[in-house]
Amino acid sequence: MIKVYCKNMSLSETLLSGQCFRAHQLEDDSFDVVLSDRVINVKQVGEFLHVTSNNSHNLESVVIEYFDLSRNYDLIIDNLCKENVDFSDVLNCCRSYRILKQNELEMLVSYIISQNNNVKRISNSIETFCKLYGKKIMFNKKEYYLFPSYDTIIKLTLDDLIPIKIGFRDKYIISMIEFLKNHKDFVAEIKNMNTTEALNYLMVIKGVGLKVASCILLFGFDRFDVFPIDTWVMHFVENYYGLKGNIKEISNFLGNKFNNNVGLCIQYMYHYNRNIK
DNA sequence: AACCAGGTTATAA
DNA sequence: TTATAACCTGGT
Numbered sequence: 001m002i003k004v005y006c007k008n009m010s011l012s013e014t015l016l017s018g019q020c021f022r023a024h025q026l027e028d029d030s031f032d033v034v035l036s037d038r039v040i041n042v043k044q045v046g047e048f049l050h051v052t053s054n055n056s057h058n059l060e061s062v063v064i065e066y067f068d069l070s071r072n073y074d075l076i077i078d079n080l081c082k083e084n085v086d087f088s089d090v091l092n093c094c095r096s097y098r099i100l101k102q103n104e105l106e107m108l109v110s111y112i113i114s115q116n117n118n119v120k121r122i123s124n125s126i127e128t129f130c131k132l133y134g135k136k137i138m139f140n141k142k143e144y145y146l147f148p149s150y151d152t153i154i155k156l157t158l159d160d161l162i163p164i165k166i167g168f169r170d171k172y173i174i175s176m177i178e179f180l181k182n183h184k185d186f187v188a189e190i191k192n193m194n195t196t197e198a199l200n201y202l203m204v205i206k207g208v209g210l211k212v213a214s215c216i217l218l219f220g221f222d223r224f225d226v227f228p229i230d231t232w233v234m235h236f237v238e239n240y241y242g243l244k245g246n247i248k249e250i251s252n253f254l255g256n257k258f259n260n261n262v263g264l265c266i267q268y269m270y271h272y273n274r275n276i277k
Numbered sequence: 278a279a280c281c282a283g284g285t286t287a288t289a290a
Numbered sequence: 291t292t293a294t295a296a297c298c299t300g301g302t
Contacts, residue, residue, distance in 0.1 A: 116297075116298090117298090117299085118300085118301070118302095120300085120301065121299070121300065124300090165298085165300085166298075166299090167297075167298025167299055168296090168297045168298050168299095169297090169298080170298090246292080246293090248292095
């Protein structure tokens with residue numbers, strides 16, 4: 001077991017907020033979480049995370065990256081509070097919430113599935129997908145399945161997707177697969193792009209619009225200058241700022257307000273509206 | 278029994 | 291260029 005310092009972070013708030021579809025809460029309030037290459041059990045004890053895993057190789061750095069522990073959220077939030085006093089109560093409510101750095105390919109598939117869908121069904125679909133096509137991991141006498149590899153995913157057909165129960169989104173996954181076949185190194189490619197380039201690159205895939213592409217960049221590539229505006233955020237802006245408009249108008253409003261941290265702030269709005277208020 | 282869900286696409290005005 | 295219907299499916 002290793003202990004990792006996680007000042008001012010809330011594990012449960014972070015994992016249960018809806019950004020991650022593969023965290024399992026256990027009776028002792030710890031979580032089993034399936035990461036890219038391993039399963040971890042993580043429990044918060046004060047300002048530390050106690051972590052075990054089936055694979056202890058580089059475990060500390062893996063945990064630090066996944067929970068984004070090297071970023072100074074207090075500093076970011078303090079600065080945002082100064083610039084946006086009218087938003088400070090939301091910011092302060094979200095101080096212990098972290099943006100996870102999740103697997104890129106998993107984010108791509110997960111957020112394509114997420115459109116016009118609910119969290120429970122999304123989780124079920126992803127779980128089935130992993131069970132069918134991912135590598136099995138035994139951890140604490142339980143079965144877990146890693147997210148399927150690139151090489152496995154690009155071989156899948158429309159028929160292979162039937163048991164996943166994703167309805168009309170199946171053709172979008174096929175479009176993604178065709179895209180992936182031509183871009184084996186898409187992760188490295190995106191890392192070398194600015195955010196606008198990366199969004200346009202991803203939106204070539206049928207079923208990936210601005211919202212889904214933004215979520216992929218936010219949760220998979222820790223890009224905070226994106227606009228993951230969904231129905232929850234639209235409701236928040238309407239209730240909180242009395243602003244009604246189309247996505248473009250809301251984007252302009254938020255972009256001018258929050259600049260390079262607009263993605264983080266929008267995620268806080270989502271979190272605040274859906275999980276706190 | 279409808280209604281809705283972390284949207285996108287295709288079509289029409 | 292902007293607005294609106296249609297979309298699989300199961301959870302509530």
